Amino acid sequence: MISIVPMKLQDAYKIRDIDRSETIELIYHCIDDELHERKILNECPNWDEEHYKEIISRYEYELRNGGTAYGAYDREKLVGFGVLAHKFRGKDNNQLQLDLMYVTREYRRQGVGSRIFEALSREATKRGAKQLYISATETESAVNFYSSRGSAITPDVDEELFQKEPKDIHMIKNLLD
Template structure:
């Protein structure tokens, strides 16, 4: 059984439980009138020690700044997590960013990502957000997951996030119905 609950800054070491590896069939590139798909066909490996530490620091810093994290646990093992950033974005300051989200390889396509996304959406609404902003990796699995969760490419791209990750697909989900 999977238990989804809030995570705390001190639990950043649990991120090492996540196997982010995946086979990437295709990648997407954001273009003026939407997105285009390109064949990829390669394996993405797990995090090396330096990348894992950077991820843990990002997790810790976001929670210290007022963000929220949710973890999906199978017993004591973390099998997925999502982080809602604290900073409101957009012209009207009505968007909160889904900063991080991963589900371990062995537990994908079991509804864990959807459960984590539901928690992030609820928290964003509680904080007063009208939209959830997503700067998604360009992989087919990430893009299709977020699209299936109700997001679409945004016309108002956050320039700070674009500068940090220019290959990402920038998307938005309306929280008006949540």
């Protein structure tokens, strides 16, 4: 039984339990608010030590500054997590960013990601957000996951987030629908 619970700052080390590896067969590029696909075959490896440190640092930064994280646990093992950033964004200052979201490889396609996404969406609504801003990796799995949960490409790309990850697909999820 997988449980979805709020995570604390001291849980950061558990992120090392996540296996983010995946086989990528299709990626997207966004041109003039339209998705264009490109077939590839790439085995994306798990994070190396430098990437673990980067992800853990982002997690800790958000939690120290008022962000929220939810983890999916199979007993004591973290099998997925998501982070809701603390900073409001958008021209109406009514968006919160879904900053990080990963489900370990062997637990994908079992509803774990959906449950984390729902928990983060509820938290964003509680904090007064009208939308989630999602800077999704350009992989088919990520874009299709967010699209299937009502997210859509945004014409109002956040410049700061675009500069950090220009290949990402920038999406918005309306929370009040």
